Amino acid sequence: MIIGSAYGVAAADVTSELAEFEAMLMSIVERLDARYPSADDLDTDGLEAIIELAARAHAEWVRIRPFANAKIQARAATRLKPN
Numbered sequence: 001m002i003i004g005s006a007y008g009v010a011a012a013d014v015t016s017e018l019a020e021f022e023a024m025l026m027s028i029v030e031r032l033d034a035r036y037p038s039a040d041d042l043d044t045d046g047l048e049a050i051i052e053l054a055a056r057a058h059a060e061w062v063r064i065r066p067f068a069n070a071k072i073q074a075r076a077a078t079r080l081k082p083n
Contacts, residue, residue: 009064017064024060028053 009017032053036046 007063014064021057021060021064025053025057 032046032049036042042050
Protein backbone atom coordinates (compact mmCIF):
# COMPACT_ATOMS: atom_id res chain seq x y z
CA MET A 1 0.00 0.00 0.00
CA ILE A 2 1.29 3.49 -0.83
CA ILE A 3 0.36 6.51 1.28
CA GLY A 4 1.43 9.68 -0.51
CA SER A 5 4.97 8.85 -1.55
CA ALA A 6 5.61 6.44 1.37
CA TYR A 7 4.94 2.74 1.40
CA GLY A 8 2.55 1.49 4.07
CA VAL A 9 3.18 -1.59 6.15
CA ALA A 10 2.12 -5.06 5.11
CA ALA A 11 -0.29 -6.71 7.57
CA ALA A 12 2.30 -9.33 8.48
CA ASP A 13 4.74 -6.60 9.56
CA VAL A 14 2.39 -4.48 11.69
CA THR A 15 3.40 -6.01 15.03
CA SER A 16 7.14 -5.53 14.49
CA GLU A 17 6.66 -2.05 13.02
CA LEU A 18 4.56 -1.01 16.02
CA ALA A 19 7.25 -2.31 18.38
CA GLU A 20 9.92 -0.29 16.56
CA PHE A 21 7.64 2.76 16.53
CA GLU A 22 7.03 2.51 20.28
CA ALA A 23 10.75 2.11 21.01
CA MET A 24 11.60 5.15 18.86
CA LEU A 25 8.86 7.23 20.44
CA MET A 26 9.84 6.29 24.01
CA SER A 27 13.51 7.03 23.32
CA ILE A 28 12.75 10.51 22.06
CA VAL A 29 10.29 11.23 24.89
CA GLU A 30 12.88 10.11 27.48
CA ARG A 31 15.47 12.49 25.97
CA LEU A 32 12.97 15.35 25.92
CA ASP A 33 11.96 14.62 29.52
CA ALA A 34 15.62 14.72 30.58
CA ARG A 35 16.24 17.99 28.74
CA TYR A 36 12.98 19.66 29.82
CA PRO A 37 11.98 18.28 33.26
CA SER A 38 9.01 20.65 33.59
CA ALA A 39 6.87 22.82 31.34
CA ASP A 40 8.60 25.87 32.80
CA ASP A 41 11.90 24.64 31.32
CA LEU A 42 10.59 24.58 27.76
CA ASP A 43 12.13 27.01 25.33
CA THR A 44 11.49 27.58 21.64
CA ASP A 45 13.71 24.62 20.67
CA GLY A 46 11.86 22.35 23.11
CA LEU A 47 8.46 23.36 21.80
CA GLU A 48 9.66 22.83 18.24
CA ALA A 49 10.96 19.37 19.18
CA ILE A 50 7.63 18.42 20.75
CA ILE A 51 5.65 19.61 17.74
CA GLU A 52 8.01 17.74 15.40
CA LEU A 53 7.67 14.59 17.49
CA ALA A 54 3.87 14.82 17.42
CA ALA A 55 3.90 15.24 13.64
CA ARG A 56 6.35 12.38 13.18
CA ALA A 57 4.34 10.11 15.49
CA HIS A 58 1.15 10.87 13.57
CA ALA A 59 2.81 10.20 10.22
CA GLU A 60 4.24 6.89 11.42
CA TRP A 61 0.91 5.80 12.87
CA VAL A 62 -0.80 6.54 9.56
CA ARG A 63 1.90 4.58 7.73
CA ILE A 64 1.70 1.59 10.08
CA ARG A 65 -2.00 1.55 10.96
CA PRO A 66 -3.44 -1.92 10.60
CA PHE A 67 -6.79 -0.77 9.22
CA ALA A 68 -8.09 -1.10 5.68
CA ASN A 69 -9.65 2.35 5.81
CA ALA A 70 -10.13 5.35 8.06
CA LYS A 71 -13.72 4.41 9.01
CA ILE A 72 -12.56 1.15 10.56
CA GLN A 73 -9.77 3.01 12.35
CA ALA A 74 -12.23 5.58 13.73
CA ARG A 75 -14.50 2.83 15.08
CA ALA A 76 -11.54 1.11 16.73
CA ALA A 77 -10.32 4.37 18.27
CA THR A 78 -13.79 5.06 19.65
CA ARG A 79 -13.77 1.70 21.43
CA LEU A 80 -10.39 2.53 23.00
CA LYS A 81 -11.55 5.78 24.62
CA PRO A 82 -12.01 5.57 28.40
CA ASN A 83 -15.56 5.97 29.71
